[in-house]
Amino acid sequence: MATLRPAAARPAATRLLKQTTWCTPRPRTAPSLPAASLLPRTGVRYKSGPYGYTQAKALVFSKYGEPSDVLQLHTHSISPSLPNTSLLLRALASPINPADVNTIQGTYGAKPAFTSLLGTPLPSAVGGNEGVFEVLSAGPSVPSSQFKRGDWVLPASTGFGTWRTHVLVENPERELIKVDKQGLTPVQAATVSVNPCSAWRMLRDYVDLIDLSVKGFASGRARGGAWFIQNGANSGVGRAAVQLGRLWGLRSINVVRARETKEETEALKKELMELGATVVVTEEEFLERGFAKRVKEEWTDGGREEVLLGLNCVGGANATQLAKCLGEGGTMVTYGAMSKKPVALPTGLLIFKDLRFRGFWLSRWAKNTEAKRKTIKEILGLVRKGEFKESPVQELRWDWDTEEKVLKEAVQGTLQGFRSGKGVFVFGET
Numbered sequence: 001m002a003t004l005r006p007a008a009a010r011p012a013a014t015r016l017l018k019q020t021t022w023c024t025p026r027p028r029t030a031p032s033l034p035a036a037s038l039l040p041r042t043g044v045r046y047k048s049g050p051y052g053y054t055q056a057k058a059l060v061f062s063k064y065g066e067p068s069d070v071l072q073l074h075t076h077s078i079s080p081s082l083p084n085t086s087l088l089l090r091a092l093a094s095p096i097n098p099a100d101v102n103t104i105q106g107t108y109g110a111k112p113a114f115t116s117l118l119g120t121p122l123p124s125a126v127g128g129n130e131g132v133f134e135v136l137s138a139g140p141s142v143p144s145s146q147f148k149r150g151d152w153v154l155p156a157s158t159g160f161g162t163w164r165t166h167v168l169v170e171n172p173e174r175e176l177i178k179v180d181k182q183g184l185t186p187v188q189a190a191t192v193s194v195n196p197c198s199a200w201r202m203l204r205d206y207v208d209l210i211d212l213s214v215k216g217f218a219s220g221r222a223r224g225g226a227w228f229i230q231n232g233a234n235s236g237v238g239r240a241a242v243q244l245g246r247l248w249g250l251r252s253i254n255v256v257r258a259r260e261t262k263e264e265t266e267a268l269k270k271e272l273m274e275l276g277a278t279v280v281v282t283e284e285e286f287l288e289r290g291f292a293k294r295v296k297e298e299w300t301d302g303g304r305e306e307v308l309l310g311l312n313c314v315g316g317a318n319a320t321q322l323a324k325c326l327g328e329g330g331t332m333v334t335y336g337a338m339s340k341k342p343v344a345l346p347t348g349l350l351i352f353k354d355l356r357f358r359g360f361w362l363s364r365w366a367k368n369t370e371a372k373r374k375t376i377k378e379i380l381g382l383v384r385k386g387e388f389k390e391s392p393v394q395e396l397r398w399d400w401d402t403e404e405k406v407l408k409e410a411v412q413g414t415l416q417g418f419r420s421g422k423g424v425f426v427f428g429e430t
């Protein structure tokens with residue numbers, strides 16, 4: 001991404017005009033935009049200062065800590081003379097994922113680069129890794145066949161910093177993935193690249209469940225597709241896995257935490273069943289002694305249809321039980337640690353069942369941009385056809401005058417359990 005002009009470095013005359021001109025939205029000729037129903041619920045907003053400078057805000061951090069302590073809303077301006085090959089983007093929507101919070105806390109596997117590019121008092125990084133942006137303008141050397149005004153783009157790799165109203169991207173071909181926006185809402189496009197891609201890869205890259213299904217049917221013994229089991233089944237990844245599993249003819253055992261009332265728990269179970277889950281149980285039922293026996297007797301034909309893939313994003317006793325449900329030679333893929341408890345395994349599972357324990361990290365897989373591009377395209381195709389539903393979200397509107405405190409609180413609340421939906425910043429009048 002390009003070096004930007006900090007607000008402090010603007011010409012004095014420009015600075016003086018800030019209050020009167022820059023903070024007042026000035027409608028301009030409307031560019032070509034998607035159909036109104038596909039827009040975020042916002043007005044058209046084009047914030048421009050004198051000499052065409054774009055006024056931008058970003059949620060940045062300069063040291064690790066709790067989001068409410070270390071995040072700051074930083075204002076800067078972006079010059080209208082774009083470098084030859086660059087693009088100026090405005091944000092449409094950007095989710096707040098658990099990994100984003102871990103990154104700010106300094107506990108994530110990848111550390112962001114703290115830079116002075118935005119002119120912050122201390123070198124900083126912009127929070128957020130996922131989101132969709134719209135192209136506002138392109139440098140003179142960018143062919144319109146490649147990127148043009150109104151196109152929608154996603155970050156190609158992690159560390160992009162998506163919690164910002166605008167961004168200048170110097171090497172768009174390398175840094176961005178263009179998506180066909182037809183038939184999509186900004187929230188659908190903004191939430192495709194982390195959770196659905198993770199679910200897709202974990203179901204396809206560790207155990208060949210499709211091949212197992214085919215063999216099962218060929219033998220005449222299987223009563224359905226191959227099984228997988230997962231905890232955190234109502235998470236974004238979990239819901240994606242349920243739906244992809246259904247589309248690929250797989251069967252799934254899904255573990256969720258009980259809600260406050262029985263009715264709410266039943267409603268959550270029903271929701272997942274409607275998405276395509278085969279079995280949904282609460283963590284309480286799952287942790288009961290003899291659950292692995294129940295898997296055999298109730299669902300997997302006395303264990304003849306083995307469960308050979310387990311997806312774990314919780315850890316602790318939940319992960320141990322998940323491993324106990326796997327058949328001989330099965331694989332448990334760990335991709336999260338929501339309970340913050342380690343994965344502990346009885347030795348017998350290793351010796352007598354020869355289980356395999358693997359880890360999945362999207363950032364590692366996403367280094368292969370081509371593979372990521374392809375998977376995103378496939379998932380968005382399913383979304384357009386109505387075959388894949390995005391997870392429930394809590395939209396958090398980010399306007400020009402949205403206070404720093406409101407944005408920080410939205411991030412801080414992300415790791416709290418029992419949420420009704422994932423927080424997603426939806427950019428309005430910025």
Ligand SMILES: NC(=O)c1ccc[n+]([C@@H]2O[C@H](COP(=O)([O-])OP(=O)(O)OC[C@H]3O[C@@H](n4cnc5c(N)ncnc54)[C@H](OP(=O)(O)O)[C@@H]3O)[C@@H](O)[C@H]2O)c1
Pocket residue numbers: 097098099194195198232233234235236237238256257313314334335336337338339340360361362363391415416417418419422
């Ligand atoms: N390794 C990777 O590349 C990768 C990629 C994507 C996601 N992830 C990880 O996958 C996990 C889910 O991410 P997401 O974005 O899909 O999550 P999400 O939609 O924000 O949902 C969070 C999930 O975690 C559960 N949870 C929260 N606290 C918990 C606790 N103490 N014990 C058990 N479950 C708890 C929630 O259950 P309740 O509703 O009951 O609270 C919910 O199912 C996270 O750990 C995330 O970091 C990893």
